[in-house]
Amino acid sequence: MKDPESTAQLPLPLPFGAKAEVIKLPLSEQTIPTGKKRNEKGQIKKPDSLWYAVYFPQLIKLSASQQQKYLNELAAVLESVSSTVSFHPQALICEIRSSLKYFGCIDTIHDKVNEPLSEALKQLSLADYFLYAACPTVTGSLLLARSGHNGLIYRKENLCSALGQLSTEVLHLNKEQNRRLRNLGVRYLRDIWRLPTDGLYKRFGSEFMGLLEKALGKSPELTHNYVPPLTFSISYDLPYEVESLDRLLPVAEEILGQLQEFLQQRDLSTTHLVFYLKHEKRNCTDINISLRQASRCRRHLLMLLETQFSNLIVPAPVIAVKMKVKKFDTFMSYNESLLAEDKPAGRQYNNSNLNQFMEQLKARLGGLFINSIYTVAEHCPEYATKQLAYDETENKVGGYHARVPLAPRPFLLLQEPEQLVLENGELYHRKPITIISGPERIESYWWSGTDVRRDYYVALEKNGSRLWIYHERRNGNNWFLHGYFA
């Protein structure tokens, strides 16, 4: 791309006068290449904006959502040269007039973007090439980029002629419109310039005309701007080394206070944040705080951190604290009914309290220590119940319960069945056992190596314990205690 100062695109003589009137070529100012133009009233006129379009023809085969995702990642690269990056079909367009002064010339900007863009494309496993162009209108630059000319039109008055050279294919029209244009003998955009506007309106509709007017800078253009993803990261160097973690709490409170403010301003909340405690000459200690329910409440987060601190032993004194938010969530406030009677009787306790409580338990005990239980459709008694870490219950199919047998089952089941003593035809555990009811035969797993063949009985021990015992029918004919009817 040529330097913007040397006008690569020479002002071509306009094909006909009528158009020149529409564009209102300010002939007297043509000699001033850049700088502040003055209009009739003597006010300083803002220079035309300059739009740099990057077109990725390889994206056209992908689905719309994938295109959006890829463009989002590519937009992050363009952020380095411009503050406004906007999305277009298979293209990104950024405003670079305001960046020209800083970068010097458009070549520097292009060089700066070229390599990271190809790098990013490679990472997304796409062909690493792209087409680009720059001109004073968004649509114009998009059309130029699509044509593959990689051109630069620096001034608005040259747009008409430059765009005129492009084939009508760059407009990405539908089949019917293309056919009509071909029948009219229109091959290039300049052929369109020659046609009467009202006729074109009639034949091709306002959308088509709008596109052309936008391209020539005659009507305003709307852009959908790229918003970079939010980050919140804050670090604090302690004035002295801290060994007791309790003394970090005031610092943490201050940090979390800032986080709360940050989130409140953006109407967000967080579900995952990480505290890094930095030590001298050692790897830093990470404290992951993940929440079941998004929160931004300083008090709640501080309480969780405090619980984590109480279990943590740091290998060395802490010299700095850093906090980073890993995941943002939209802030969801729950609705409270106006009238107390509206609440359904069963659910008068909202779940947010419970979630806070569970998070606190998790922080202290670790996720594996709290379980929810459910039944499994199994004949073998020890497999008919299952404990699942509370975190994983989300994945479980809600409200599902296997059917349970009619025969009595004890509340407490021994993890390992305990062998009973059989002496002179009487069963003993600690005291003699009398059988109350049974047997209930359970045979299962004969298809696998571990054959289960048991006769279950409900029994009463002399000291008053209600037992669930079984007689192993397979090897040894032993008696076992398997549960307590608590």
Added chain:
Amino acid sequence: MKTYSESSKKAPDSLLGRAYSHIDGADQDNLSDVPGIEELLRRNADLWLGCDMAGQGVHGRSTGYPKLDDTLPGRGWPQNGLLEIISPQWGMGELQLLIPLMRSVIEQGQWILWISPPHLLYAPALIQAGIDTDQILVVNLDTSCKDALWSMEKALQTKNCGLVLAWQTWLPSKVLRRLQLTAENGDTLGILFKRRESKYSPSRISIQIRSSASNINSFKEAEITVVKARGNFQPHTIQLQLYQHHACI
């Protein structure tokens, strides 16, 4: 100005009169405005009659066993505080006593937290007893005693937990006192299963379960002694039929 204040004073009076008119009929006497002792006792859980408490008042949660209700102050389990169930060994039917309570807690949308039960909590048995397992959480047996007590205290503070069950045979009375206060403040009922009776326990109610002396070979019958209950003077002993939901035993 004066008329306004007079009218504002009068208005609640007349309202009160109307509200309690069902007690004494439409009597316009001044005394009728004051609710009776029975009425006060019924409405206020913190008030109780000083003596002969067993089976008086209605501020308790029904145990589901009418005979047991008759021996407990407030005709049922207390709304909050600490409850001790002493069972010399597990499997005496100690959980049977709580089945109706657990059902009502779950119906109210509250959770039940089981803190380190001595053996695996068996889900099919809960379903058989009509207790939904969706609102049940279990803290593992491997949890250290300190952590278990910590989670018990936190659970007692949470409104979402309607019932906290813990198996702790020996606890210093200082800890028990702390748990008792937490349970009262958090308005939650905590239940401690113990092997032995401790004399100076600060818990609200202490219940001992034994196998029935008269009918020692009966599976369903058990002897319940209310060793201690705030308001009761002497221990009451009753015979209860447990395991009612197991028809085929």
